Amino acid sequence: MTGISIIATGSQPAAQVVTNDHLAKLVDTSDQWIATRTGIRQRRFAGPEEDTTSLAIGAARAAVEQLEKAGRGREEIGAVLVATFSPGSLVPSTACLVQRELGLPEDLFALDINAACTGFLSGLRLCQGLLAQQPERLALLVGAEAISRLVDFGDRGTCILFGDGAGAAVVAAGPDRPFFCAFGTRGDGEVLRCPGVRPGGGPGPVTMEGREVFRFAVDAIPKGIAAVLAQSGSSLWDIDWFVCHQANARILAHAAKAMGVPEERFFMDLDRYGNTSAASIPIALDEMAKKGLLKKGQRLMLAGFGGGLTWGAAELIW
Numbered sequence: 001m002t003g004i005s006i007i008a009t010g011s012q013p014a015a016q017v018v019t020n021d022h023l024a025k026l027v028d029t030s031d032q033w034i035a036t037r038t039g040i041r042q043r044r045f046a047g048p049e050e051d052t053t054s055l056a057i058g059a060a061r062a063a064v065e066q067l068e069k070a071g072r073g074r075e076e077i078g079a080v081l082v083a084t085f086s087p088g089s090l091v092p093s094t095a096c097l098v099q100r101e102l103g104l105p106e107d108l109f110a111l112d113i114n115a116a117c118t119g120f121l122s123g124l125r126l127c128q129g130l131l132a133q134q135p136e137r138l139a140l141l142v143g144a145e146a147i148s149r150l151v152d153f154g155d156r157g158t159c160i161l162f163g164d165g166a167g168a169a170v171v172a173a174g175p176d177r178p179f180f181c182a183f184g185t186r187g188d189g190e191v192l193r194c195p196g197v198r199p200g201g202g203p204g205p206v207t208m209e210g211r212e213v214f215r216f217a218v219d220a221i222p223k224g225i226a227a228v229l230a231q232s233g234s235s236l237w238d239i240d241w242f243v244c245h246q247a248n249a250r251i252l253a254h255a256a257k258a259m260g261v262p263e264e265r266f267f268m269d270l271d272r273y274g275n276t277s278a279a280s281i282p283i284a285l286d287e288m289a290k291k292g293l294l295k296k297g298q299r300l301m302l303a304g305f306g307g308g309l310t311w312g313a314a315e316l317i318w
């Protein structure tokens with residue numbers, strides 16, 4: 001199967017910084033409870049002028065600007081995929097609006113995808129398939145969410161976890177950049193749920209059985225990673241960075257311990273963003289790239305898990 005590589009990244013944090021103390025004015029909670037249970041210190045919420053579409057466009061624009069700085073052109077883009085479970089509209093899809101706002105070619109494949117927090121990884125797998133057929137083109141993959149619009153601020157066990165934002169990556173076919181991935185689904189409508197548009201009403205709130213989700217996640221991360229390593233032949237020690245869905249620092253610490261990997265090799269920025277679902281991995285990659293943490297040739301393991309229930313992992317070379 002064709003290899004792929006990420007050749008540019010971008011992100012668009014939502015405008016409003018909401019600290020735990022700020023949230024504690026709206027919800028019966030405290031900075032101490034949230035920080036010790038989750039590692040989250042603050043998150044960002046979309047401002048009145050923002051929604052998933054505007055965040056997706058902002059992140060996509062930043063990634064395309066970086067692409068152009070590297071001497072490539074937006075006319076090379078042949079696919080736009082937006083992973084989200086909180087789209088601003090069902091039709092047109094967010095991907096179509098990104099195409100229009102960025103002035104991308106019309107002869108491209110545009111689609112929103114929903115695999116909740118695993119969505120960015122599912123998107124990478126689709127990019128691999130699309131680029132296998134058109135290796136001369138590029139794919140623009142965005143993860144974007146405005147989850148603050150979908151939470152019930154009366155449900156303190158759930159609303160404190162999430163944040164809004166978007167991250168984007170430009171993906172190219174790369175014969176010398178092997179890509180391995182594995183995915184899974186356990187259909188479940190109870191443990192983590194967002195009912196979507198209901199007759200006579202807007203989207204229902206996200207609801208969750210927190211402890212069940214925790215148990216699921218600490219199992220899903222090592223399982224997904226083991227399935228990928230079985231394909232690639234790499235060992236855990238070959239991996240320079242583990243970039244996982246940013247849901248909860250304790251979940252990532254559990255996974256690191258279960259695999260015997262030092263926690264320092266797990267990148268974490270959830271203290272500042274909370275859980276941004278499909279946006280969390282591309283935001284993390286963009287932040288790591290900007291901080292100079294990612295060096296060409298490094299081996300990355302990405303892992304996602306969430307609603308569906310879904311999970312996935314992917315190994316790629318930076």
Ligand code: COA
Pocket residue numbers: 028029030033034037038117156157158160161208209210211212213214217247248275305306307
């Ligand atoms: N502030 C203060 N107290 C809170 C609270 C909050 N925000 N949310 C819940 N509590 C209380 C509960 O009411 C409960 O009180 P009680 O013992 O008097 O009944 C107590 O804290 C323990 O609640 P519980 O839900 O058992 O806490 P927990 O230790 O399981 O932590 C989560 C809750 C949500 C932080 C944790 O289960 C978790 O992180 N799960 C994974 C969620 C996740 O990552 N989802 C997205 C995956 S993509």
